[in-house]
C-alpha cells in the first residue's frame with residue numbers, strides 16, 4: 454500500500470512572515486483556515502481585488518492587504534508563500550520565484566507545485582490535530598476534521614492543563630517524572646483497549 458510520507462510540523466506562524474497571493478474564493482478560504490487555527494499569524498495578502506469577506510477578516514486579524522498586481526519584491530523577507538490566483542501562469546511564476554529564493558510555496562489546488570499542504574485542523578484548547586490525505590482527497594480531510602471535532606471531548610484541554618500542573622509538582626529526575634506521568638495516564642489507554 455502506498456503511504457503518506459509527509460512530515461507534519463506545527464509552525465509558530467506569529468513568528469513567521471507569510472505572503473498570500475490572490476484574494477478571491479480560494480485565497481479567502483486559505484486565509485480563513487490559517488487565521489482560524491492561528492489568529493495571530495503574520496500574513497500579508499496581495500491581489501488585484503479582494504472579496505468583502507476577506508477585507509473583514511483581514512481587518513479583524515490585522516492582516517495587511519496590498520491591492521495591486523503581484524511582483525516578486527513581495528517575497529522579500531517572507532518565509533513562505535501561498536498562491537491562489539485565477540491565473541495559472543502567474544501561480545507558476547510565484548512558485549518559480551519562491552524556489553529561486555529557497556522559500557516554501559503552496560500553490561493552492563496544484564499539488565505538484567506545493568512544498569507543503571494545508572491540512573484539516575482540529576483544535577481544542579492546547580490540543581491540535583492536523584489531518585492530511587497526502588493530497589489525495591481534501592474532502593476526506595475536511596470530513597475527518599469535522600468527525601474529530603465532534604468526538605474529541607471539549608474537556609480534553611482540562612486534562613492537558615491538569616497534567617501540566619501535576620508535572621510541575623513532581624520531584625525527582627527525568628526518569629521518575631516520565632514514570633509518574635505515564636502511570637497517571639495509563640487508564641486512558643487501558644480503557645480504550647477494553648472497548649476495542
Ligand SMILES: C[C@@]1(CC(=O)O)c2cc3[nH]c(cc4nc(cc5[nH]c(cc(n2)[C@H]1CCC(=O)O)[C@@](C)(CC(=O)O)[C@@H]5CCC(=O)O)C(CC(=O)O)=C4CCC(=O)O)c(CCC(=O)O)c3CC(=O)O
Nearest residue numbers: 486561562564570571572573585586587588591594595598
Ligand atoms: C493538495 C492540497 C494542496 C493545498 O491546497 O494545500 C489540496 C488540493 C486540492 N483541493 C481541491 C479542492 C477542494 N479542497 C477542499 C478543501 C480543503 N483542501 C485542503 C487542503 C488541500 N487541498 C491539500 C491536500 C490536503 C490533504 O493532504 O488532504 C484543506 C484540508 C485545508 C485548506 O485548504 O486549508 C481544506 C479543508 C479544510 C477543512 O474544511 O478543514 C474541498 C472541499 C470543500 O471545500 O468542501 C475541495 C473541493 C472538492 C474537491 O475538488 O476535492 C482540489 C481540486 C481543485 C479542482 O477542482 O481542480 C485540489 C487539487 C487536487 O486535488 O489535485
Ligand SMILES: NC(=O)C1=CN([C@@H]2O[C@H](COP(=O)(O)OP(=O)(O)OC[C@H]3O[C@@H](n4cnc5c(N)ncnc54)[C@H](O)[C@@H]3O)[C@@H](O)[C@H]2O)C=CC1
Nearest residue numbers: 475476477478479480499500501502521522523537538539
Ligand atoms: N473557487 C473554487 O471553488 C475553486 C477554484 N479553483 C481554481 O483556483 C483558482 C483561484 O480560484 P478563485 O479564488 O475562485 O478565483 P477568483 O477569481 O475568485 O480570485 C482570483 C484572485 O486572484 C487575484 N489576481 C489575479 N491576477 C492577479 C495578479 N496579477 N496579481 C495579484 N492578484 C491577482 C484576483 O485579484 C483575485 O483576488 C482558479 O484557478 C480556479 O480555477 C479550483 C477549485 C475550486
